[in-house]
Amino acid sequence: xxxxxxxxxxxxxALLGATAxxxxxxDASGTWLTQAGDARVKxxxxxxxxxxxIVWLREPYDTATGQPATDSKNPNPALAKRAMIGLPLxxxxxxxxxxxxxxxxxxxxxxxxxxxxxxxTGAETLRVEGCVGALCGGETWTRAGR
Numbered sequence: 001x002x003x004x005x006x007x008x009x010x011x012x013x014a015l016l017g018a019t020a021x022x023x024x025x026x027d028a029s030g031t032w033l034t035q036a037g038d039a040r041v042k043x044x045x046x047x048x049x050x051x052x053x054i055v056w057l058r059e060p061y062d063t064a065t066g067q068p069a070t071d072s073k074n075p076n077p078a079l080a081k082r083a084m085i086g087l088p089l090x091x092x093x094x095x096x097x098x099x100x101x102x103x104x105x106x107x108x109x110x111x112x113x114x115x116x117x118x119x120x121t122g123a124e125t126l127r128v129e130g131c132v133g134a135l136c137g138g139e140t141w142t143r144a145g146r
Contacts, residue, residue: 026099026120031055035139041089049094050101050118054087074111084108093118105130
């Protein structure tokens with residue numbers, strides 16, 4: 001009986017350790033490099049979900065003006081003047097499943113928001129997907145560093 005109890009205790013400890021390790025690897029918090037390598041996005045917990053903000057750009061300056069890049073494609077004139085560094089990308093990203101959040105993503109290439117999901121697919125990879133109607137696409141981001 002003591003041997004079974006000891007074996008069960010060891011098995012439970014191993015399972016709990018594996019679960020804790022998986023939970024750590026499934027954390028979306030951190031800085032992520034986009035698939036094209038042109039931006040880094042810092043993801044952090046906020047409220048009950050996650051937030052994402054641009055923290056680095058390969059080309060941080062507008063080549064035409066020499067000034068810091070702005071959200072120039074935004075249809076709202078007031079928002080079109082905001083800096084790209086510090087620009088929030090996610091809104092309403094709430095848990096949808098284990099390691100997955102759903103909400104809206106902002107696309108600075110066209111100034112629009114889209115239905116989106118963010119899924120941790122590995123310790124170093126994140127899948128970001130967005131949809132316009134029935135058309136969906138996505139890319140895989142990699143962890144930029146810890």
